[in-house]
Amino acid sequence: MSQDSRLRVVCLAGPSDAGKTSLVQELIPELAADGRVATVKSIHHDIEIDTPGTDTHRHRSAGAETVVGVTPELTFDISTRGKRDPPEPTGDEPLLETDDPELRALSRTLERLADRGYDTVIVEGFAAAPLPTILVGDRDPEAVGGPVVGRGDDPIDDLLAAIRSLAGLAVPTGGRRSNKSGD
Structure with a gap:
């Protein structure tokens, strides 16, 4: 019997050299205090x-x-099996509904991370993903696939609050992981 767990996922989208990786480095130790953090x-x-x-x-x-x-x-x-030929999602329904191979690869990766017990995933790139997004640098909000939940130049405490308030994605995990965070 499959049990859904909630996986908080946020994308950081912006042009090269805009500061995405530096922001990831700043967010990780703070979010790690809440539970297990992975990055993609x-x-x-x-x-x-x-x-x-x-x-x-x-x-x-x-x-x-x-x-x-x-x-x-x-x-x-x-x-x-990378972006060009990703494996099919293992759940009853794919995490991200898409025909795009790159987003299918991301979906499968997020499923594996949820199955491994991660609580939060920070995705650097994948701007077209229909996931909550923090815009970094000069990125048009219309150029991303998900709702904008912050900007890279927002105070770090505001960005952390936005990430922590995310409801999370329901990820079928085969019952191997319970929802520890209560999201």
Whole structure:
């Protein structure tokens, strides 16, 4: 039986070098006091995040769809299905109703983060996502897919209050996570 949990998600949208990453760095420690925080960063070009020749790179090159690396300090997973060919959502209904592959990839990522027990996710980029958005820099409110809940130059306490007041998205999680935050 599936149980819905509430996942607070906010996008930060703005042009390059507008200060989005700096704002993310400022928000994370404050929001972490409320519960688990994850971030999602939209990257518009291909990068190699795994060192060629390492065992994890060799696993992926051999055809593994997902490779998980566990070190003494970090756990990371690398999946071959990015924005161009995202996996389908696993819930009965997708978190974000969209035919756009980039937003489908974001939707699937948010589902995984909810399933892993995160309370808040800050999304840097994905301006077209129909999610609450903080505008950073010179960004037209009409150029984003979600409601504007703040601006990057607002006082940090106002932005935190706006994020904390978000009702959150109902995310089917297969009953593995309860709604600890009461949202």
